[in-house]
Each structure stands twice: as C-alpha cells, then as structure tokens.
Amino acid sequence: MTKIKKIINDPKNVVAELLDGLVQAYHGKIKKLEGVNALVKTNLPQGKVGLLIGGGSGHEPLFHGFIGDNMADGAACGNIFAAPTPDVILEATKALNQGNGVLYLYNNYEGDNMNFDIAAEMAEDEGIVTKTVRIHDDVASAAPEQKEERRGIAGDVFIIKISGGVAATVQDLDEVVRVTEKARDNTRSMGVALSAGSLPETGEPTFELPEDEIEIGMGLHGEAGVARGKMLPANQMVEDMLGRILADFPLKRGDEVCLLINNLGSTTMMELLIVNSKINAILNAEGIKVYDTAMGSFCTSQEMAGFSISLTKMDSELKKYYDMPADSFGFKKV
C-alpha cells in the first residue's frame, strides 16, 4: 500500500515537535513541563480552580490548542490517538493546582477514563482534590438511555469554553463541576466520514471506506456509525445528521443554541458554509435560534474527510460564561 504523504520528520518525534510548535505559537503564554508531554499556562493566579483537559494527540487543535485565558489551564497530551499516561496527567495536575483543586475534563473513551482515574488516585495521595467530567456528546455512539456510554467528539469546544469561563470566575471546584456538567448535558453532536485519516507512524489509513460511500455517525478513529451508504448531496447529509440530533435532544421553539460545524481534517470551508446554509434553514423552520456559530477545524482526525455538527443549548448562565473573551490557539472569542 502506498503511504500517505505527510509533512513530518521522524514519525516517532511527531508529538514532541507539534507541541513545541504550539508552545512557540503561544508567545510565552504557555510552557511545556519538563520531561512530560503536558502544557500549562505560565500565569496561574493563586486560588484558581485548575481546568485540565487532555487526550490523544493528532486531533489538533483539540485539546492542547484550547489552553488560554477563560479556557483550559493546561493539557495532558498523549501519543497520536492514544490517551496520555498517568504520570503526564499527574504532573499537569500538580502544576495546575493552586489550592482549590483541579477539574479533569476530557472525552469519554476507555483509555482516557482509566488513565485519568489512575492519575486522580495518585493526585489524591499527594493531597490534591480532583473532580472529573467526561464529555459524551456523540449521539451516534449509543442510545439515549445509555448516554454515559457515548464518545466525546467536537462538542467539547463549547463545553471547554464554558468550563473555562466558570473556572476563571469562581474559586469553587464543585460549582465549576456543576456548570460544566450542565454545558455537557446540553450538548449533542453527530459526524459524517467521507474518507479516513492516517497514522503518522504507519502511513496507513485508520479504516477502510469505499470510494463512493460515506458513513454517518462514524467516530474520529473510524468507529462505526449509524448508517453507511452511497455519497449524498450536502443537504441530504445535513437533514439526516441534524434530524438525528434533534430527535435525541429536547429542543423547543424559541430555544437558543451555539452551533459548531467542525472540519474533521480535509473538508473545505466552502463545504462547511454550504452545510451551514442548510443547518440554518432547518433550525429556522424549527423555531430554534442560533446564538453563535463556530466553523472550522477544531477536532480533527488527520486528513480524514467529513464534518460534524454540534449544538449546545444555551441559557442565561451558560451565555454568561460563553460570552467571556477567549484567546486560545484553537478557539478565539472577542
């Protein structure tokens, strides 16, 4: 099989080099911790509840690109598509703890769950209080009654944004957890895959999808979705995907949502804009108002083609934290 072309050096150095590139792009606002692949803000006020995010690398700008003022305080970075190890998470936890504990906010995958849980036990041994909120926004990955089994995908952008806002505002870990869980429970996503991304180390695609087929609901790592079929026009894709989100999500006329249209890797802005046109037509017809729109590459899977739609239902409390300015590399808000 021919290897996919990638602009890299030694495949084993991919994570180290991308993290260095990211640190450079932050112009001194973040630093890498010695000896572990963890990035933290350089300015952490005393008493601030720490917001630690993290997961496998290779999904940039997720997660480490979402460190910033009113965003996350640090990120524990795994190898490509693999959860970070407990020592990385623990070191980041220690760096972030300013006396009021640390919230672990990450996507719900077995590997992340176990490694963050092990790190939480180690942090407890060192006298640091941590709490955990797992993101499970992907409606394709389990039935509504098994919501907590669902994977986390691009919906985490708004959840991190809101959690970062509250963590910068109140010095109370339980309150940060409460608002973050509310944002999480108010978020739903659905993706579609057109073609696979590839692992830098093997140069091979992570899954096989026939040339003329797409898969609605397919996960970031090629996990099976809800419907595989022939290629469709954009409007039909959106109708199917948004239909499944709205069937899962108790929205009513007059509700307001933040809308995120995420490029999975190699889909163009032109395509996302066409998608946005149809999404707005459907939401308009349902009487649902779009409070804010984010569009672009947030949660990617290498050169995977496709996109995902995420909706976060807003209320006055969530708006307050969402509206705070953010200056992260991967998500900015003025």
Place this chain on the structure above:
Amino acid sequence: MGLKRFKAMGKLHMTVEEARQMFIYVANKMVDSKDALTQADKAIGDGDHGIGMARGFEAVRQKLETQSFTSIGELFKSIGMTLMMSIGGAAGAVFGTFFRGAGKNTGNQSELNSQTLTLALQDGLQAVKDRGKAKPGDKTMVDALEPAAAESVKLDAVPLDEALMEISEAARQGMEKTKEMVATLGKAKPLGARSLGHADPGSLSTYLIFKYMLEFVRER
C-alpha cells in the same frame, strides 16, 4: 491438531534474575510483534495497538537491562509501572495495571514457581477487572487472561514449564474465542457485529506474553 505435547523438563522454579532475563526476552519478542498487533487492531480498532505495545516493551527492555530486583513482586511492579507510563491509551492502563496487580502479593517471593505465577495471575486479573470494568465476553484482554488465570489454579503444584504450557494454551483458546464475540467496550464497541471474526488485539497481546514466557523456558 490438538495441543502439541512436549515432555516437561521438570523445571520447578526460576530465580528473580532468571525471571528478569525471561521478561527481557518477552519484551524483545513483543517489540518484534509490532506489525502483527497493528494489523490485528486495524481490523477492529484504530491500528495503534502494535505501536503502543512496542513502545511499552521497548521501555521495559531498557528498564530491565539496567536494573536488578530482589523479589518477583518488585520485578512485576516495575514492568507494570514502565508499561503504564509509556504505552498510553487503554492498553497502557490495562497492561500496566495487570503487571502491577501481579506484583501485589508477590513482593516477598524470591522465586517464580507455578504457585507464585498462580497468585500473580489471580491478582493481576482482579486488578484489571477493577480498573477497566471489563467482564468475560466483552471482547477484551480479559477473555484471554481469565482462562489463563483459571487454568493456573489447577496447576499450582506442577513444574513451571508445564504450568506455562497449559496457561499459554488457555490464553490462546481464549483469544481465539474473542473472534466470536461482539465488542461491548473500548474503541471497537461501536463496531458492534462488524467486530465479529476478528480477535481482540489485547487478547492477542496477552496470549503472546505467555507464549514468549514459555518459549524462553523451553529454549533455555
């Protein structure tokens, strides 16, 4: 063809030093298995299992080559911590937890015999179940580890090589059975029925670890 029998060499036990040598051998073999494990994972996961296991066992090889140990438990714990801090993902947590668990009650053992091995496997299995919440039939490494640990209980009075032969065969059969299972945990879970026909990569790694332990004992 059933299990190929061989005349047991009657080796009753191993010193800590011999066990260290054995796990250096296992580590080298696991690194060599990178492509086979990657292919197994590509069928039902994201194809990074071989990369992670090779990274982890390379770290184990380096660690064991530069350190000596005073007990079997200390050796197991060191392997566990090294895997846990180098593999990442679910595999790092699970295999790291297994070896750390195996070291839990073997810290005062200065030799590896079939009784020590039985104790290590029981504790390791329990630790994995507590951490990952995997049950038999979920199509995970537990499906190879549990039959291996169950087999070991019957063998705690036989020579080590004979015990390893039976344990390795039980793990192999457990791994084979995962082909008939539908994944209910981990990244293969959403594949549902599509995971049928493929062995779980973690169960394959589990079998290989026992297989290479046996190989070392036989070839010595």
